[in-house]
Amino acid sequence: MPIVIKDYTWNQNSSNIQLRVPIPSVYKEKVDLFSSDCYIKANFNPFFFELFLMHDVDMTKSKCTIVHDNCLLIDLVKKEDRIWSDLEKILSKEDKKEIRQKVLEKCQEKAKNEAENKAIMKSNLARFTVQQAMDIDNKQHIIMDSRRDEECKKAMGELEMWKNNTNKSSGVKITELPSSEDEHSQNKVCIASAKQIPMQLKVRSEYIEKKKEETAKRVLPKLREMAQVEITHTPRSFPTPSRESTAREEDIWLKNITLARRATGFVSEDLRPEEQDPQWCKEKGDDFFRSGNFLGAISAYTHGITLSDKLPSLFANRAAAHFSLGNFNKCANDCSTALDLMKPACERNRRSRGKCIARRAAALARLGYLNKAIDEMRAAAKLLPDDENLKKDIYDMERAWEQDPDSE
DSSP: OOEEOOOOEEEEOSSEEEEEEEOOTTTGGGOEEEEOSSEEEEEETTEEEEEEBSSOBOTTTOEEEEETTTEEEEEEEBSSOSOOSOSBOOOOHHHHHHHHHHHHHHHHHHHHHHHHHHHHHHHHHHHHHHHHHHHHHHHHHHHHHHHHHHHHHHHHHHHHHHHHHHHHHHOOOOOOOOOHHHHHHHHHHHHHHHHHHHHHHHHHHHHHHHHHHHHHHOOOOOOOOOOOOOOOOOOOSSSSOOOGGGHHHHHHHHHHHHHHHHHHTOOGGGOOGGGOOHHHHHHHHHHHHHTTOHHHHHHHHHHHHHHOTTOHHHHHHHHHHHHHHTOHHHHHHHHHHHHHHSOSOOSTTHHHHHHHHHHHHHHHHHHTOHHHHHHHHHHHHHHOTTOHHHHHHHHHHHHHHHHOTTOO
């Protein structure tokens, strides 16, 4: 069950609204904010803040920041310059549900349109980029062709000039055509050479066959045998390579860590394979808790959580051990995780949920969040109506709240 925050403050002028929402320091890193022109929601589990604005605001100009004093500071810009009579509308549950649905549909439609526009702009930009690249290539090709034509024209002009100068200096030489007798003698030579070609091909083929026979008779060495070499490394507790200069310091560190773990009463390395079971770790932690060894209980529960993080009893019992040691922040976090795992809520886990909520309320009271602790304790009393201790705790918290109303 979320804790609704109602103790916020706000002030306004004709154009702006400033809203301050308190945030517990332990939850300020996990604020989930959703906003629209008429609806604002902030969720930081287990706390919840919701606001249905009296009039519309301009969310494109508004902003939200987390200030150093653990407050959510929301600056809203009004669409119309006027003074509001109140910050929030008074609506029924049905009206609120209808507004939430409309805002959600509107935001989904807006996100869809933005995604489509972004895709269109990306496609247009890619098309424009390709066109620009093609234009640049065309310009470069035109420049290269013009330079090539100029160089070719220049070379041809120089060649013509050289020919003209040569003809002027030495005169024109006329070459006589060969006579018919010379042509006949040249034809005889060509026929004789053509007759010799088959003989040369025959000699070439005999040489190739001889080389093949010599290669076939050659004895080649045997191929090397293949084998697989397995390399095993000595297991190490450190990620760095082993060095002789640091071997003594590593042994001392490992020995001290082992002794410190055994002093708490639980060492996971000493467990047998059949003891690597989350349920066994829970029972071991329960034994440590009953004997007053809270550090050993936390170590056992934590090892069980590393084996399986789906058992709510491990988180709930570790929260009790943290509470006994005064680790109230860790106690509240483990209680919230255990409640998240106790789903669906049914009669079978009713008492476990009630005890877990009561323990989280006690941790919040120790942290100074007395108002929220009272709400949590009342929720636990509804689940456990026959528990007189819860009623007494609620009475004591209410008396303390009346004496110190300034506490959160």
